[in-house]
């Protein structure tokens with residue numbers, strides 16, 4: 001049973017919107033691709049474990065705090081005997097370990113993911129103790145990409161390599177989680193402690209004026225060229241979407257990118273670009289609560 005499903009991380013969502021609406025620098029673009037790759041890796045792990053018995057308690061993408069230190073866990077599996085915590089890596093290519101340090105084949109040192117895992121495990125253990133739960137914890141790094149290879153790795157590392165995924169899954173399948181009320185209580189407790197990050201961590205500088213305006217096709221991410229009363233039709237892929245749905249989607253995008261700004265009809269008229277003002281007013285007043293009058297009015301959920 002999944003107690004906390006995975007959502008697209010706010011940072012990735014913002015960067016994806018920005019990638020559509022402005023030209024990212026090569027550094028920003030590679031940052032975006034890295035975020036996307038990480039998320040794809042996590043989704044692959046979800047897919048890998050999707051046939052696990054419903055009796056397991058599963059928590060995805062937890063951001064927790066212990067003694068003032070924030071830490072993240074990609075996946076938690078709770079059973080009666082053990083809690084498994086997984087750190088997912090979607091690394092691709094050849095890597096090697098030398099004297100406890102990790103390098104790409106070309107010799108560039110990368111952050112040792114085992115240190116990150118140890119840190120998360122130790123903070124998680126401390127947190128559970130503080131909450132009054134005493135459980136055995138087993139933690140692993142999952143390298144989900146089949147094109148990953150690690151050389152000179154000692155045999156006893158807490159790592160699941162792509163070639164070991166099937167065997168590890170078979171091992172999990174034989175375990176009966178035997179969940180009791182106290183485990184459900186723990187899962188609920190952890191979800192309640194999850195930190196919701198602020199959606200506008202400004203890693204990339206942007207503002208309303210420097211973003212391309214218009215409505216983006218939900219299928220192919222092109223900008224829609226023209227307004228039609230009945231439906232918006234994408235020139236690039238032919239996808240049809242109802243005007244209200246496309247406008248609401250664009251409003252959500254605006255609110256996500258600019259949580260500090262007021263939602264006004266004028267801003268949405270400019271943001272959606274191809275939609276007549278009358279239609280913008282109609283959609284806003286039907287779906288949001290108007291505050292104030294005239295020039296200074298704005299909308300709230």
Ligand SMILES: [Zn+2]
Pocket residue numbers: 217218219220221222234235236237238239
């Ligand atoms: Zn399209």
